[in-house]
Amino acid sequence: MPAGKKSVKVKTPNGKEAELSPEKVWLLAPKGRKGVKIGLFKDPESGKYFRHKLPDDYPM
Numbered sequence: 001m002p003a004g005k006k007s008v009k010v011k012t013p014n015g016k017e018a019e020l021s022p023e024k025v026w027l028l029a030p031k032g033r034k035g036v037k038i039g040l041f042k043d044p045e046s047g048k049y050f051r052h053k054l055p056d057d058y059p060m
Helices: none
Strands: 008-011 017-020 024-028 036-042 049-054
Touching: 008 036, 008 049
Parallel strands: none
Antiparallel strands: 008 017, 024 036, 036 049
């Protein structure tokens, strides 16, 4: 787990809840709008990557 990244409770693609920290975080926003934060996570069981929405207060 990278230092300084805080964990978030997410639902993995196979339906389980897990406490993971994203490998990458970016903002998805139309021009001039607030938008949402998206995180790239890696499923610990299958090793597959998936995206999940992050809370608005998550640090970039």
